[in-house]
Amino acid sequence: MQTQEHLFIGGDWVAPSTTDTIDVISPHSEQPIARVPAAAPADVDRAVAAAREAFDHGPWPRLDPKERVAIVRKLAERYEPRREEIAQLVTSEMGAPITFSRSAQARLPGFMISALTDVAAEYPWHETRSGALGADVGVHREPVGVVAAIIPWNMPMFLTVAKLVPALLAGCTIVLKPSPETPLDAAVMAELLAELGLPPGVVSILPGGRDVGRYLVSHPGVDKVSFTGSTAAGREVAAACGSALRKVSLELGGKSAAVVLDDADPEAVATGMTVAGLMNSGQACVAQTRILLPRKRYGEFVDALASVVEGLAVGDPFDPATRIGPMVTFRQQQRVSSYIDQGKAEGARLLVGGPGLPDGLDRGWYIRPTLFVDADNSMRIAQEEIFGPVLSVVPYSDDDEAVHLANASEYGLSGSVWTPDIDRGLNVAHRIRSGTLGINQPYSMDPAAPFGGVKSSGIGREFGREGMEGFLDVKSISIAPAATPDSGAARRSSTSSPAGESGGGS
Ligand code: NAD
Numbered sequence: 001m002q003t004q005e006h007l008f009i010g011g012d013w014v015a016p017s018t019t020d021t022i023d024v025i026s027p028h029s030e031q032p033i034a035r036v037p038a039a040a041p042a043d044v045d046r047a048v049a050a051a052r053e054a055f056d057h058g059p060w061p062r063l064d065p066k067e068r069v070a071i072v073r074k075l076a077e078r079y080e081p082r083r084e085e086i087a088q089l090v091t092s093e094m095g096a097p098i099t100f101s102r103s104a105q106a107r108l109p110g111f112m113i114s115a116l117t118d119v120a121a122e123y124p125w126h127e128t129r130s131g132a133l134g135a136d137v138g139v140h141r142e143p144v145g146v147v148a149a150i151i152p153w154n155m156p157m158f159l160t161v162a163k164l165v166p167a168l169l170a171g172c173t174i175v176l177k178p179s180p181e182t183p184l185d186a187a188v189m190a191e192l193l194a195e196l197g198l199p200p201g202v203v204s205i206l207p208g209g210r211d212v213g214r215y216l217v218s219h220p221g222v223d224k225v226s227f228t229g230s231t232a233a234g235r236e237v238a239a240a241c242g243s244a245l246r247k248v249s250l251e252l253g254g255k256s257a258a259v260v261l262d263d264a265d266p267e268a269v270a271t272g273m274t275v276a277g278l279m280n281s282g283q284a285c286v287a288q289t290r291i292l293l294p295r296k297r298y299g300e301f302v303d304a305l306a307s308v309v310e311g312l313a314v315g316d317p318f319d320p321a322t323r324i325g326p327m328v329t330f331r332q333q334q335r336v337s338s339y340i341d342q343g344k345a346e347g348a349r350l351l352v353g354g355p356g357l358p359d360g361l362d363r364g365w366y367i368r369p370t371l372f373v374d375a376d377n378s379m380r381i382a383q384e385e386i387f388g389p390v391l392s393v394v395p396y397s398d399d400d401e402a403v404h405l406a407n408a409s410e411y412g413l414s415g416s417v418w419t420p421d422i423d424r425g426l427n428v429a430h431r432i433r434s435g436t437l438g439i440n441q442p443y444s445m446d447p448a449a450p451f452g453g454v455k456s457s458g459i460g461r462e463f464g465r466e467g468m469e470g471f472l473d474v475k476s477i478s479i480a481p482a483a484t485p486d487s488g489a490a491r492r493s494s495t496s497s498p499a500g501e502s503g504g505g506s
Pocket of ligand 1: 152153155180210213215217230233250253285286453458
């Protein structure tokens with residue numbers, strides 16, 4: 001069993017403040033595979049103090065953004081040789097099928113580091129605007145401060161990169177809390193960061209549970225909380241930040257709809273749903289587990305879906321043939337299982353899968369890939385985020401009803417429209433209230449474009465310029481007309497970088 005003795009605080013591996021540990025359990029074998037220290041409040045205090053010092057007095061926020069870009073590019077280079085190791089670690093700690101771990105859990109973050117760095121390289125950090133009152137105004141984007149970044153277990157390296165990289169590029173200092181289920185890939189990120197030669201205090205990584213998360217988001221030394229997790233926890237985080245008037249962005253849950261129009265190809269839709277609805281064994285915030293099918297060709301689409309879901313290989317996540325791995329924890333298996341019971345009790349027709357372990361498996365936190373049809377959109381299986389391999393099909397009569405049903409949800413994170421008629425698809429997509437949508441594909445999270453939710457799916461955006469802006473404050477500096485253009489340090493060109501005591505240097 002792998003053991004880790006130290007916590008990564010402010011760039012150093014240090015002894016934890018307590019002897020508390022986290023056992024990482026394989027969801028496939030149900031056996032412990034690693035033990036790591038559990039961060040305690042005293043470790044959070046230490047990490048936030050280091051981040052505060054690095055932000056208030058250290059060089060990182062004051063570097064020219066180009067210098068930060070150059071350092072973060074080194075992270076992209078160093079990440080690549082560790083990719084396979086990261087894929088293996090993520091599969092062992094949370095059970096993602098290895099093919100998904102290689103492609104999405106491990107490869108995408110490497111790609112994202114480069115793409116997000118490109119965004120920063122082209123970002124307009126400073127601009128001068130012709131003021132409406134006659135004088136020019138300098139508009140400067142400055143790092144927001146000490147960032148508390150909290151992530152869930154389902155896409156651990158992907159979500160680490162989504163927060164850490166733009167925060168670093170912006171000039172922030174960061175305390176990242178990974179989930180207790182997935183601390184192992186985070187330790188690899190700590191090793192990579194230690195090789196970059198960042199100034200002391202810039203990054204700490206503290207695995208721990210929700211109590212240490214609560215302590216971190218309420219810490220007076222934190223300027224901004226960037227949270228990804230469930231909507232229930234997001235509400236609590238938002239409340240804590242609200243009372244402290246602390247900036248917060250929230251990437252929360254979803255119950256996204258795949259809207260299948262009546263001219264779509266049933267085979268293409270059914271194959272697409274194995275990704276759109278069932279990627280990461282259904283443990284994806286963007287999972288489109290509500291499938292809206294036209295009554296006109298209902299039978300054709302249902303048959304195609306049933307045959308694809310029935311054929312999905314379930315089992316050992318390290319087997320490259322596996323498409324559906326175990327749920328992350330026993331608790332998650334029980335939760336998904338209870339939704340299957342709920343769907344039956346609510347009167348949806350269970351067509352594929354159902355309760356119990358998949359054939360041939362007598363251990364591991366597995367769920368049979370399950371397809372409910374004839375569901376009503378108001379049923380709990382169509383309204384609540386199940387976070388497992390359970391699809392609910394809801395029939396509709398025309399495009400207007402499809403749009404109405406897609407919007408009849410408290411969430412608005414993702415979604416898709418399936419049709420060969422792109423204009424028709426775009427028309428439907430524009431009428432759906434959601435932060436992201438794909439046409440004939442699940443929305444492919446593009447690091448160049450903003451990602452995030454509306455309604456109970458969150459506040460704020462990650463990726464693209466908009467994601468970078470989540471880690472920036474904007475400062476306007478005007479100069480009295482009598483002053484000469486060069487006399488004010490605030491009047492900057494877009495290529496120069498201010499320096500200052502309070503983190504204004506980027
Ligand atoms: P969770 O909310 O239980 O936990 C997420 C993280 O927050 C963990 O690190 C946890 O320790 C911490 N946490 C929990 N309660 C907290 C609190 N009150 N204060 C501070 N920290 C707290 O979620 P989970 O079960 O780990 O993850 C699954 C959820 O994450 C799903 O709802 C999924 O949709 C969502 N998610 C959203 C996105 C997105 O980008 N919108 C991406 C991935 C996952």
